[in-house]
Amino acid sequence: MKNNDTIKNFGILNSIKKIQRKSFILLFLFMFAGFSSANSQCTLDVAATGVDQEINVDDFVVWLNANQVLCDGSVIIPDGFTVNINADTTIPIHITTITIADGGSINFNGNKILTLYGSTAIIIENTSTSANPVAIQGDSPCSNNTQIRFIDIDDPSTDVKFAVCSGGNACYTFDQLVAQGGTPRIVPDINVVAGGDGNDVCMDTAIIDATLSGLPTNVTESDVVFAWTEITGTPGVTFSTPTALDTNATVTTAGTYIFRLTVEIPLGPSGTTCFDQKVKVFIDIELDFFASPTAAFTATPDATCGLTVDFDGSTSIDTAGADNLTYEWDYSYDGTTFNVEDTGETPQNTFAICGGTYEVALRVTDPDVALAGCSTDIISNSITVLPPALPTMTALADITVACGALPAASTIAFSNGLTGGCLIAGTSNPSTFTATPDACGGGVIEIWTATDECGRTVASVSRLITVSEADLPTMTTPADITVACGAIPAPSTIAFTNGLTGGCEISGTSNLSTFTATPDACGG
Numbered sequence: 001m002k003n004n005d006t007i008k009n010f011g012i013l014n015s016i017k018k019i020q021r022k023s024f025i026l027l028f029l030f031m032f033a034g035f036s037s038a039n040s041q042c043t044l045d046v047a048a049t050g051v052d053q054e055i056n057v058d059d060f061v062v063w064l065n066a067n068q069v070l071c072d073g074s075v076i077i078p079d080g081f082t083v084n085i086n087a088d089t090t091i092p093i094h095i096t097t098i099t100i101a102d103g104g105s106i107n108f109n110g111n112k113i114l115t116l117y118g119s120t121a122i123i124i125e126n127t128s129t130s131a132n133p134v135a136i137q138g139d140s141p142c143s144n145n146t147q148i149r150f151i152d153i154d155d156p157s158t159d160v161k162f163a164v165c166s167g168g169n170a171c172y173t174f175d176q177l178v179a180q181g182g183t184p185r186i187v188p189d190i191n192v193v194a195g196g197d198g199n200d201v202c203m204d205t206a207i208i209d210a211t212l213s214g215l216p217t218n219v220t221e222s223d224v225v226f227a228w229t230e231i232t233g234t235p236g237v238t239f240s241t242p243t244a245l246d247t248n249a250t251v252t253t254a255g256t257y258i259f260r261l262t263v264e265i266p267l268g269p270s271g272t273t274c275f276d277q278k279v280k281v282f283i284d285i286e287l288d289f290f291a292s293p294t295a296a297f298t299a300t301p302d303a304t305c306g307l308t309v310d311f312d313g314s315t316s317i318d319t320a321g322a323d324n325l326t327y328e329w330d331y332s333y334d335g336t337t338f339n340v341e342d343t344g345e346t347p348q349n350t351f352a353i354c355g356g357t358y359e360v361a362l363r364v365t366d367p368d369v370a371l372a373g374c375s376t377d378i379i380s381n382s383i384t385v386l387p388p389a390l391p392t393m394t395a396l397a398d399i400t401v402a403c404g405a406l407p408a409a410s411t412i413a414f415s416n417g418l419t420g421g422c423l424i425a426g427t428s429n430p431s432t433f434t435a436t437p438d439a440c441g442g443g444v445i446e447i448w449t450a451t452d453e454c455g456r457t458v459a460s461v462s463r464l465i466t467v468s469e470a471d472l473p474t475m476t477t478p479a480d481i482t483v484a485c486g487a488i489p490a491p492s493t494i495a496f497t498n499g500l501t502g503g504c505e506i507s508g509t510s511n512l513s514t515f516t517a518t519p520d521a522c523g524g
Contacts, residue, residue, distance in 0.1 A: 042071035044081045044104075053081045057089040057114070068094050079103030082133070090115040090151070097185070100135045102126040108138040108165060111145035116162075118153045118262075118281040121185035121214065122177075129175045136174045138165035148174075148183070150279040153262060160279045162267070171267035171274035176217045184214040184265055186283040193290070193373030202292040202374035203319065205250045208285065210261065212245060218269040221245065225264040231284060233257030254291040254319070260284050291319040292374035293366040299381070305388035305422035308350040313362050316377075320368035333361035333380050350421060354454035355385035387454045391416040391424050395448065395461035403439055403470040403504040407446075414450050414458050424452050439470035439504050473498040473506045485521060 048063045049055040055063070060083050064075060073096040077083055086109040091098070100106060102125045106114070116122070124135040138146045144167025149159040163177045164170045177183065188210040193200045212221060228247050230237040234255055240248040249259055262282040268274025294317040302308040313327045329342040331349050338361060342349060351358065361380040369375040391414040401407070409432070415425040428450040436444060444465040450458040475496040483489070491514065497507035 042067060042074055043076040043078055044083075045078075049081060055081075055083055056087070057083060057085045058087055061089060061092060064092055064095055068092075071095070073097065074099070076101055077104035077106065081105075082107050084109055085112045085114050086110075088113045088115070091117070091120055093117045093119065095120055097121050097123055099123045100125065100182075102131075103133075104135070105133040106136045107133070108136075108146045110139060111143060113147045113149055115149045115151060115159050116183065117151050118279075119283060120183075121281070122148075122182040123185065123214075124178055124182040127179050127181050129178050134175075135178050138174065142166040142174075144170050146174075148177070150281065153280045153282055161277075162279050171277055172216045180214055180217060182214045184212065184263065184279075184281045186261060186263060186281065187211045187213075188261070188283065188285055190285070190287070192287075193371060197288075199286055200288045200290055200371055200373070202371075202377075203254055203289050203294075204252065205248050206287055206289070207248050208259070209246045210283075212263060215265060216267050216274075219266055220269070223266050223270050223275070227262045227264075229260050229262070231258040231260050249287075251289050254289050256286065256288050258284050258286045290369065290371040290374040292369055292371075293318055293320075293325055293364045293377045295362045295364045295377040295379035297360075297362045297379065297381070299360065299383050301385070304420075305418060306386050307353065307355065307388065307421060308348060309383065309385065310348050311346065311360070311362075313345050313364065316362070316364045318366055318368075320366055322366075322368050324368065325364045325366055328363040328365075330361040330363070331358060333359045335359070335380065338363055338378065351385045353387065353421065353424065355387040357382055357384045359383075387456070388418055388422040388424055389416045390456055391426070391450070391452050391458050393428060393448055393450060393458060393461045395463045396446075398464045398466070400466040400468060402468050403441060404500070404502060406433065406436060406444060406465060406467065409433075410446075410448075412448050412461075414452070424454070426450065426452060428458075433465075436503060437467050439498075439500075439506050441467050441469040443467070470500055470504040470506055471498040473508070475510055485523060488515065488518060491515070 044055065046053060064071065073094060075095060076099045078101045080103055082105045084107050091114070096119055098120070100122065126135055142165035144164040146165035147161050148163045150162050152158045152160055162183070163172045163174055165174050188208055191201060191207050192198060193202060212224070215224070226243050226245055228239040228242045228249070234251065234253040236252050237257065237259070238250045240250070251257060260282055262280055264278050264280050266275040267277045267279070295313070296315040296317070297311055297313040298315065300310045300312070302310070311329065316325055318325050327343060327345050328338070328340045329347055330339050331341050332339070359380055360383045361378055363376060363378045365376045367375065393412055393414040396410070396412065409430040411427045411430055413425065413427055416423065418424070428448040431446050431448050434445040444467060445462050446465055447460055447462040449460045452458055473496045475494055478494065491512040493509045493512055495507065495509055498505065500506070
């Protein structure tokens, strides 16, 4: 049964490391699907402003709408140019970034309001509040009625105050906004497929990393609330971390999807009254998911000793449905370079005699996938191959030997009793002995140890060698003598020995001699 529920990117499945990579993946940084850098036609120029290089906001909006296709979402206010906010105005939703270059400015003429959609960001190059001109400033007198506001994403008919020119109870001022480099902005970084149109990804998971900048003074990401949602596409998208800045979006069906990251931002840090005043900004990301094969395989060791493993890639999924995948295998995959060591759907491989852990990778390729970058999938599983059974040894039979006749150190054979590639056999280390008994005899243990070719310790074996007592010693009687009456010699000692040497020698001196009754004067 084929299973298409596996997350392909850096996932863990049943304690088996599973790494899948689509071929030819490159990283592209873009603001949202289809975004491209602003071109020269979207840099404000004298053709739009006149020679004084100033433009009223209503005319600025007309110019933005007239150049919507060319601007492609971005506009630059260059050095020396000023946009005058002389009326309450909303920047069109198709504008995603307004970059105020060093020397450019937005100037508020009185108590006017500039309203932005949550998907629009102002980027300020010169963050000095003493620059001439300051990037965003208001005519004197400057008050909290001069504002930048965001349209409420949950209720587009209302908007929320974000920054004001000045004011005693203001949470966030223009000077602070300038110092922070502009309004909040989200920049996603997504794995897209080389050769596509810039927003193509392979089924079934897109890794979306993002950065968030331009937060109000002293507000950190820990103060912010994130939310990922699916805007369009086949229902059923899952987000690995739906309330975090970064996420993995997994779909079940190929097609075009729009994902939205909404960021709720307080105007002050936690613990302040401004923390309860919040705006929401967002970014919509359009991605085209292309069908691609899904590699999968099982590994079954043989019944003999497990060194030969049967691999089966038939559970791989041919999304195009033609069942014409090609299969390539790397039995020692390093995670980077794929070396083709075998082909076919159900190959067999015999691993080294001592087994070990191998990273086995299967690469499947589907020739029917429209986007070349999505035609290949790799899955890598850690396979542990156990070595054959541990060898055993059989000790030599127990023996009895004479004193001094211990045998020399010996070796014996070991084997695991298997055959062919599963056989592990060899010869033990030379035997060792316990202490040799003295001439009185006793037992000696002869011990054999061994290590097999896989470095494993073979169970030791031993035998008993019984050493017999040494020969009984003897004494030699001195020669007979004749002595005069009253001249019997004093008691004496003589030596005894068994005539052997070393540990088997028994020798010594007799007790003092004794005599029978001494004869009378008549002798005897």
